[in-house]
Amino acid sequence: MADELILLDLWSSPFAMRVRIALREKGLDFESIEEDLSNKSPLLLKMNPVHKQVPVLIHDEKPVCESTIILQYIDEVWRDKAPLLPSDPYERARARFWADYIDKKIYSTGRLVWATTGEIQAAAKKDLIDCFKLLEMVLGDKPYFGGKTLGLVDVGLIPFYSWFYALETCGEFSLIDECPKLVSWAKRCLQKESVSKSLPDQYKIYDHLMDLKKKFQAQQKF
């Protein structure tokens, strides 16, 4: 019986992008259902009652939630192709550590760069550049964080490439000047079809984030 894979998806979500990349890396067919987070589908509410968020991967009607957990699930079920985690336990722990670091830092810090102004934005910009420089050190001379092929950390981080234009424009800085290695790494990832097919256009994302920024700033005003 062929596996039935449904992804409750959102074109602009970096977390959903991760799952799209992983499924494509493994050569898996899946159905993508675009969610409207302002009007969540009964299926989403049924499959992720705890967080009510995307992405959700539904495999033969059983849901898996939280993108990093979904990536590990995909890697464990479809073990024989394009492994995302190495086999050595210490290297696996390192990969999980950096995937967790990306989860904790990049979304929230990056968001402050494109959504705020003034001192908060300036502090976030410095913080984000420091994060990216740290990740550059972790990458070292390897083509990918995963070594010769895409790994958990690559898949976790590359969706944020779709934010690069928005970050540079709002933050008024150049990523290629601050973090040239990271930009080379990103371009290398984009040469892979699994990645280029899964990431939206940076300008489309910029427009979308600017809409969110308006909403965010409206909420902050008293």
Next chain:
Amino acid sequence: MADELVLLDVHVSMFGMRVRIALAEKGIKYEYREENLANKSTLLLETNPVHKKIPVLIHNGKPICESLIIVQYIDEVWKDKSPLLPSDPYQRAQARFWADFVDKKVFDAGRKIWRTKGEELEAAKKELIDALELLEGELGDKPYFNGDTFGFLDLAFITFYSWFHTYETCGNFSIEKHCPKLIKWAKRCMERESVSKSLADPITVYEFVLMLKKKYGH
């Protein structure tokens, strides 16, 4: 060559306790080092420069950080004894999901209970009770979250039991009243030596929190 294991920890930390339980479950000998978070050791700053937090497990000189990552590492290296994660990928994903839920919801709400007053405190109490009720639902009628045997999610959550007295006292409520099944489960886990020897005494935890409240004026 015998394995050299050092655990940088803080006695009352529910995250550190997880690693202690995992090491005990596997029957692994290690050197325990108590950290003073107001005066972090050079070793801690060197082995966890990114977060500067405990626990850190140092295995033959190589550090592993973040409690759930450490537990999975221990489970993978010492795989022949007392497996903690289930072998089925779907059940593993479920265990990881709920452990992540504990980290996000139980920890945050619990922390707000001893750090806030008034409306904020009441909101935090509701948050915590909601989270605990969801976990109780997930437990269902099983003896352990893992099923018939103690496993990863039991280990990840039981350490918070040592903090229940603190939450209840600071928040003036009874967790047992809202989640009696959880308390039964906790007492069942406490019958395991690996758990009872690894958890801090609830009174010790409360006294530690009182000290912090005084120090930081909460």
